[in-house]
Amino acid sequence: MFYAPWCGHCKAFKPGFMEAAEALSDNSKVKLAAVDCTENQKVCGEYNVGGYPTIKYFGKGKFVEDFSAPRTVDAVVSYMTQKAGVKTEL
Numbered sequence: 001m002f003y004a005p006w007c008g009h010c011k012a013f014k015p016g017f018m019e020a021a022e023a024l025s026d027n028s029k030v031k032l033a034a035v036d037c038t039e040n041q042k043v044c045g046e047y048n049v050g051g052y053p054t055i056k057y058f059g060k061g062k063f064v065e066d067f068s069a070p071r072t073v074d075a076v077v078s079y080m081t082q083k084a085g086v087k088t089e090l
Contacts, residue, residue, distance in 0.1 A: 001034045002044050007052040013071045017053075020076040029084040032076075057083055 001017050003010035014034075021032040037044035037052065047056060047063060055067035055076070064083075069075040 001032070002037055002047070002049040002052065002054040002056070003034060004037050004052045006038075009071075010053045013053050016071065016073045017076065019073045020080070023073070023077050024080060027081075027084070030080050032080070059083070 001010075001013075003014070005011075017032065017034065024030045024032060035043055037049055053071065055071075057064045057067055057079075067076075067079060069079050
């Protein structure tokens with residue numbers, strides 16, 4: 001997740017994102033990360049982050065696609081497990 005600490009949408013979504021990360025934490029094929037764009041402007045610019053929060057999917061260390069599903073715990077977990085080909089229960 002690319003975010004800004006002052007962003008209201010980010011503040012609202014961050015607990016759910018952290019819950020999704022916890023649900024996926026036992027799976028070595030799936031990692032969630034958060035990038036503060038106020039501290040990492042170069043990285044956010046490199047990936048054309050224009051709004052917050054932005055979720056992007058990376059496979060094998062390379063950008064694959066933007067996440068466009070709803071910003072919910074279930075949607076993030078479902079999307080990530082489908083992309084990685086693994087099963088995780090909430």
